[in-house]
Amino acid sequence: KDVPILCRIDTLDELDYFKNGGILQYVLRDLAA
Secondary structure, rough: OOOOOOOOOOHHHHHHHHHHOOHHHHHHHHHHH
8 A cells, every 4th residue: 555655855964865765875875985
């Protein structure tokens, strides 16, 4: 079943987290770079 949701992004940091699939993936990619 699909449930419609609304995602609120308030900062550029949150946008980066969202684009990277979440904060954990963002941090891991940053550490690996």
